Amino acid sequence: MNHELPIERIMQTGLLTCESDTPLCIAARRMADRQCSSIVVTREGKAQGIWTEHDALAVNFADPQAGQTRIGEVMSQPVACLHLDTPISEAALRFSAEGRRHFVVVDGAGLPKGILSQTDMAMNQGIEPYLRLREVRAAMRQRALVLQGTQLLAEAARSMRLSSCDAVVVKCSEQELGILTERDMVRFVAHYPGNTPIAELASRPLLSVVHDEPLITARDRLLEQRVRHLAVLDEEGNVIGLIGFRDMLAGAEQHYMQDLRDALEERDRALARSHENLQLAERVIESSLEGIIVTDPSNRIEFVNPAFSHMTGYAAEEVIGKTPEILSSGRHDAAFYRQMWEALKTNGYWRGEIWNRRKSGELYLELLTITAITGENGEVTHYAALFNDITHIRENEERIRKLAYYDPLTALPNRRLLEDRLQLAIRHAHRNKSRLAVVFVDLDHFKQINDAMGHAVGDELLVMVADRLQSRLREDDTLARLGGDEFLILLPDLEEVEEVTRVARRLVDAVGEPCIINGHEFSIGCSLGISLYPDDATNAEALIHDADVAMYRAKQEGRNAYRLYRTEMNIQDDRQRALEAALRDAVESGEGLEVHFQPLFERESGALHSAEALMCWHHPVLGSIPPGEVIPLAERAGLIVALGDRMMRMVFAQLSEWCRASAEPVPVSINLSPRQFWQQDLTSKIAAMLADHDLPTGLVGFELSESTLLDKPLQAAAVLQQLRDLGGEITIDDFGTGYASLSYLEELPVTTLKIDRRFIQRLDGEQRGSAAIVAAVCGLARELGLRVVAVGVETEAQQDALLRHNMDLIQGFLTGRPVSAARFASRYLVSRQGEVTEEA
Numbered sequence: 001m002n003h004e005l006p007i008e009r010i011m012q013t014g015l016l017t018c019e020s021d022t023p024l025c026i027a028a029r030r031m032a033d034r035q036c037s038s039i040v041v042t043r044e045g046k047a048q049g050i051w052t053e054h055d056a057l058a059v060n061f062a063d064p065q066a067g068q069t070r071i072g073e074v075m076s077q078p079v080a081c082l083h084l085d086t087p088i089s090e091a092a093l094r095f096s097a098e099g100r101r102h103f104v105v106v107d108g109a110g111l112p113k114g115i116l117s118q119t120d121m122a123m124n125q126g127i128e129p130y131l132r133l134r135e136v137r138a139a140m141r142q143r144a145l146v147l148q149g150t151q152l153l154a155e156a157a158r159s160m161r162l163s164s165c166d167a168v169v170v171k172c173s174e175q176e177l178g179i180l181t182e183r184d185m186v187r188f189v190a191h192y193p194g195n196t197p198i199a200e201l202a203s204r205p206l207l208s209v210v211h212d213e214p215l216i217t218a219r220d221r222l223l224e225q226r227v228r229h230l231a232v233l234d235e236e237g238n239v240i241g242l243i244g245f246r247d248m249l250a251g252a253e254q255h256y257m258q259d260l261r262d263a264l265e266e267r268d269r270a271l272a273r274s275h276e277n278l279q280l281a282e283r284v285i286e287s288s289l290e291g292i293i294v295t296d297p298s299n300r301i302e303f304v305n306p307a308f309s310h311m312t313g314y315a316a317e318e319v320i321g322k323t324p325e326i327l328s329s330g331r332h333d334a335a336f337y338r339q340m341w342e343a344l345k346t347n348g349y350w351r352g353e354i355w356n357r358r359k360s361g362e363l364y365l366e367l368l369t370i371t372a373i374t375g376e377n378g379e380v381t382h383y384a385a386l387f388n389d390i391t392h393i394r395e396n397e398e399r400i401r402k403l404a405y406y407d408p409l410t411a412l413p414n415r416r417l418l419e420d421r422l423q424l425a426i427r428h429a430h431r432n433k434s435r436l437a438v439v440f441v442d443l444d445h446f447k448q449i450n451d452a453m454g455h456a457v458g459d460e461l462l463v464m465v466a467d468r469l470q471s472r473l474r475e476d477d478t479l480a481r482l483g484g485d486e487f488l489i490l491l492p493d494l495e496e497v498e499e500v501t502r503v504a505r506r507l508v509d510a511v512g513e514p515c516i517i518n519g520h521e522f523s524i525g526c527s528l529g530i531s532l533y534p535d536d537a538t539n540a541e542a543l544i545h546d547a548d549v550a551m552y553r554a555k556q557e558g559r560n561a562y563r564l565y566r567t568e569m570n571i572q573d574d575r576q577r578a579l580e581a582a583l584r585d586a587v588e589s590g591e592g593l594e595v596h597f598q599p600l601f602e603r604e605s606g607a608l609h610s611a612e613a614l615m616c617w618h619h620p621v622l623g624s625i626p627p628g629e630v631i632p633l634a635e636r637a638g639l640i641v642a643l644g645d646r647m648m649r650m651v652f653a654q655l656s657e658w659c660r661a662s663a664e665p666v667p668v669s670i671n672l673s674p675r676q677f678w679q680q681d682l683t684s685k686i687a688a689m690l691a692d693h694d695l696p697t698g699l700v701g702f703e704l705s706e707s708t709l710l711d712k713p714l715q716a717a718a719v720l721q722q723l724r725d726l727g728g729e730i731t732i733d734d735f736g737t738g739y740a741s742l743s744y745l746e747e748l749p750v751t752t753l754k755i756d757r758r759f760i761q762r763l764d765g766e767q768r769g770s771a772a773i774v775a776a777v778c779g780l781a782r783e784l785g786l787r788v789v790a791v792g793v794e795t796e797a798q799q800d801a802l803l804r805h806n807m808d809l810i811q812g813f814l815t816g817r818p819v820s821a822a823r824f825a826s827r828y829l830v831s832r833q834g835e836v837t838e839e840a
Contacts, residue, residue, distance in 0.1 A: 007091050008084040010121075011105045011114035017042045020049070020072025024059070027051060027071045029190035037119075037183070038102050040112055041075045047104045047112045049075030054101065056185035057161035062154035062195045081106045084113060092121055118249055129289045131215040131248065139215055139248055140232045140241035144169045147180070149199025156198045157185060167229040167242055170202035177239065178202025179229060206231050211240060218243055291366075293385040299323050302382070311366075311389050313359030324385070329355040329363050340370070344383075348372045353390070364391045407481040409459055410466040418480035418488055422540040425492040429533055435494040436533045439504065440547035441469065443485035443511070444525040444559045448707070450485075453520065460517050461524070468510040472503070488544065497532065497564075504528050504562035512560065525560030527551050536565045580637035582619060583630070587642045592618045595650045596627075596818035597668065599828055600789060600811045603802060608828050609809055610667040610729075612703070613651045614818050615643065627818070635673065644676040648689060654821050655700070656693040658829065665829060669701040669731055674708040683722040690726065697727030701751075706732050709748065717747050724749045731789070735777060745784055752809075753781050757792025760812075763801035771801070778806045 016039045018027050027039050031053075041049040051071055058074065060066045082091055082103045091103065095118060105114040145168040147156055160168055160182070170178040180202050193201060208231040209218045218230055222245065232241040266283060285292055291308040295301050301319050309315055312327060319326055332354065343350040351369045358364060366387040373382040405417040413421070422438065429436045443465065450458035462485065469487060470479050478490040489507075491500060511526040529551025537543045550565040557563065586592045597611040614627040625633075634640045651670055658665040676682065690700065702723055709716040709732075724730055731752040755777055762770035774790075781788045790802055793812030802810065819827065 005088050006085045007082055007088055007105060007116055008114075010088065011116045012120060013114045015040060015112055015114055017112070018071060019043070020070065020075070022071050023067065024051075024069045024071050024074065025067030025190055025192065028056065028067070028186045032183075032187045032190045035183075037117060038115060039071075040079070040104055040115070041071055041077075042112065045111050047079040047081065047106065047110075048072070049077035050079050050102060050104065051075045052102060053182035053186050054166065056182060056189055057157050059157065059185070059189055060154060061157055061188065061192075062152070064192060064194070067189050067192050079104050081110075082116060083108075088121070091116060095121060119245055121249070128216065131219050134215045135212050136209055136215055136218050136232055136243055137211040137241075140211065140243040141247060144231070144239060144242040146171060146239075147198060149173065149178075149202070150197050152195050153188065153193070153198055153201065154195050156180060160185075166246065167244065169206065169231065169239060169242070170198050172199040172202055172204060176204060177206040177231070178204040179206050179231070181229060183228065203227075206239075208233050208239070209243065210235075215248060219245075219248060291387045291389075293324060293387075295324070295383045295385075297380050297382070299383065311358075311364075311387075312356070318359075327356040329357045331355040331363075344370060344372055348374075364389050365394050366390060407483075410463055410481050412466055412470075412487075413478060413480040415480060415482050415488065418478055418490060419540050419544075421478050422490050422543070425490060426533055426538070426540060426543075429492065432493075434492075435497075435535070437491040437494055437500045438531050438533075438543040438547045439489035439491065439500070439507070439562075440529040440531075440544070440551040441487040441489065441507065441511075442527050442551050442555070444527055444555070446485040446524060449522055449524065451707075457517055457520070461515060461522065464515055464517070465511055465524070465526075468513070469507055472506040472510045488547070494532075500530055500532070501562070501564075504530060508560060508562060527554040527559050528562035529554055529565065530562060531565040576633075576636075579619075579622075579633055580639075583617065583633055583637060583643075584639055586617060587634075587639050587646055590646060590650075592620070593646065593650070594618065594820065595647060595654065596820055597824040598811060598818040599816040599824070600809045601815050603790075603807050603810050608666055610669060610701070611824065611828075612811065612818075613647065613668050613670050615647045616818075631671075631673070635675075640673045641675050641679065644673060645685075648686065652689050652693045652695060652700070655695055658825060659695065661825075665699065667699055667701055667729065669703050669729065671703045671733065672708075674705075677704060677708050677716075677719065682719065683726070686723070687726060699728070700726070701729035701731060703731040703733045703754070705734050713747065717749065721749045724751075729787075733791075745780070745786075750786065752787040752789060753777060754789040754791050754811075757812075760790050760792045760798055760802075761794065763798050771804075774805050782806055 016034055016036045018039055020041050031039050038050055038052040040047050080100055080103050082105050084107055101118050103116045104112050105116055107113050145163050145165045147168050147170055149170050149172040167181040170180050172178045180198055207225055211232050211234055229242050229244040231239045232243055234240050285305050289307055291311045292305040294303040301322055304316050340350050349371045354368050355363055355365055367390050368387040370385045372380050373384055375381045407414050425436050480488045482488055515522040529547045531543045531546035536546045546565040550563045554561050554563040594616050596614045596616050599608055600610045602609050615630055617625045617630045619625055634643045655665050720730055729751045731754055732750050733754045734756045735753045759770045759773050778788050787808045789809040789811055790807050791811050793799055793810050793814045
């Protein structure tokens with residue numbers, strides 16, 4: 001601690017002030033909002049009084065109007081002031097002598113410039129060594145004031161004031177304790193809660209610390225939890241006291257005074273024995289927690305203290321007579337030491353950070369101060385050096401920097417750091433008239449693996465992919481992780497575009513190599529988008545956007561490939577946005593939307609079994625847009641829920657119309673997207689629609705992709721059962737393409753499996769694997785009592801191939817394409833008299 005520093009260096013400059021006619025509740029509210037412990041009452045700019053948290057205990061909480069009292073009537077006056085230039089040492093003496101918690105700091109004109117509290121003194125008096133060496137019980141209050149939770153607020157405030165307590169423990173119940181503090185009282189003045197039992201007002205839970213833990217632990221916990229008091233517990237968990245910053249201050253002051261008293265007694269004994277002042281100085285130096293070295297004018301070490309030996313590992317006899325060069329780390333050149341000695345000769349001191357080496361060889365960073373000691377004639381007689389090991393402080397700062405600029409999983413730069421580097425690279429490329437590239441990398445099908453195998457395997461896979469990508473890049477390239485399964489790469493100083501494409505091919509090949517984790521082998525690919533400076537854009541944001549657009553083009557065109565950004569991609573992006581806007585209008589108005597129905601036939605009899613509802617959209621410019629494009633467009637635009645609701649209303653209305661007409665409808669299945677399925681009110685909404693249209697039971701079924709059920713199978717089973725209770729069929733679509741466990745089928749109340757069209761369309765070829773999969777699914781379904789649908793039957797050969805399998809239903813262009821409601825009724829529906837209006 002430097003006692004010669006003025007208090008201006010440590011005071012709080014954010015001074016909170018008010019006029020004397022300010023209502024007490026308003027002043028308290030400002031204190032609570034700013035989390036200040038005091039407010040200064042001023043008139044014409046000068047301090048007239050002060051009101052503190054402790055003064056809040058004097059408020060009569062039994063009186064609802066007490067908060068309207070003018071602050072000038074209850075403030076403490078006159079105000080205790082200190083001048084800006086007052087040394088910290090003198091301020092510390094006045095705090096102790098006058099027993100105050102605050103001083104108003106004023107300038108030469110008497111105008112308030114800040115506030116100085118006991119806490120400010122504590123944070124600037126170097127008490128951390130004391131906190132490390134002492135246990136909690138050495139500073140805690142031996143008896144904590146415990147109040148019953150039934151006690152009223154006014155009584156509690158009076159008890160705290162009479163007991164001079166700034167915090168009390170509240171017994172809220174037999175099992176739970178809380179705490180009430182002076183700062184809480186300020187809040188109650190600001191927002192009067194009524195003279196209520198304090199059990200309702202106490203802060204809970206009561207945070208605690210064990211009595212034999214170091215004080216530094218309690219200090220850190222107070223800072224981490226942003227509280228001012230902790231309960232002190234014994235070994236059995238009983239509350240035996242309280243501790244806060246104030247207690248640590250008092251303990252540190254008492255410890256300081258005790259050490260000072262001991263030193264003075266030692267000095268007196270030394271003076272009585274030999275009248276030598278040097279002995280006392282040596283003892284003080286030896287007890288210092290800072291390392292101290294004293295050298296002669298030739299820089300030969302004459303003295304070191306125990307702290308020096310503790311930090312460096314060298315005993316005194318090993319270094320006396322030698323120079324401090326024995327500690328040299330080799331990290332600093334001759335110019336560094338030359339500047340140090342020049343500063344010493346010019347200013348008489350040097351202060352800075354320097355790397356040194358311990359006896360063990362370990363490097364450490366120290367904050368070093370060297371002072372030239374001069375004799376009566378001004379000649380240098382000694383050099384004194386004081387130092388502290390600050391290695392851990394710098395390591396913590398480095399960790400914080402890494403959290404801000406690096407991805408914690410892969411240790412790669414994050415988006416923030418990459419954008420900084422990209423901006424620098426753009427300026428460099430502009431000066432040198434060179435190219436650079438931004439590559440946007442997105443892993444293909446990562447989500448399915450992550451969902452199926454768990455996040456731990458997913459994280460390990462991301463680290464493996466990051467290592468592979470890094471190994472295929474040049475030394476000056478930057479690989480960053482944006483989050484999830486997205487990466488961004490900066491390739492500076494390019495001569496030609498072919499360099500980028502060569503790198504892109506290496507990256508695609510690297511990611512595509514088999515991955516083995518925990519005995520499981522995965523095959524994963526990636527889609528890359530590339531933008532070039534200055535060809536495509538001239539700023540960082542635009543380059544990243546263009547690379548993103550190109551990446552999506554790579555996904556659309558087959559995945560596991562790369563694409564370069566071109567202007568036509570922007571045109572495609574504009575078209576996409578226009579389509580989304582037009583679809584949003586269509587969903588709101590219903591204009592251009594039409595439900596088509598595709599029939600499903602029984603394989604053996606050929607009879608019509610049911611239909612699948614599909615949403616079509618007629619765009620005023622682009623014409624008819626099929627369901628395969630409408631649904632992905634709605635999902636990207638965030639319209640899938642609204643579109644799904646409109647589709648259900650249209651299907652229910654059509655079924656109701658068929659029921660009223662002479663035709664007898666067949667069951668219709670409606671596809672549910674994942675976002676629709678996980679709506680909390682889905683089943684109640686569907687039940688209301690069924691009731692509104694007075695539809696018979698079993699006329700409406702629902703289809704879901706198996707990936708919808710992967711994340712939460714138990715919750716999905718509950719929703720499916722609710723849908724099943726409405727009487728319709730439940731179908732899993734595209735079965736066999738996901739990563740679901742087959743054991744889920746036993747738990748899920750489904751009725752039908754649709755085999756994905758890719759397996760069906762390969763049956764008429766030479767791929768025996770598809771036939772085996774179809775056979776396996778049919779056998780599994782038969783054992784579980786489920787119906788099986790062959791989807792995508794387009795040729796006679798495929799239909800003939802299905803004869804070898806126990807298939808129930810057929811759906812595809814061979815048997816019937818999706819058609820409008822009117823066409824479906826005229827072609828397929830049977831009249832109530834049993835006549836077909838038109839042959840299929």
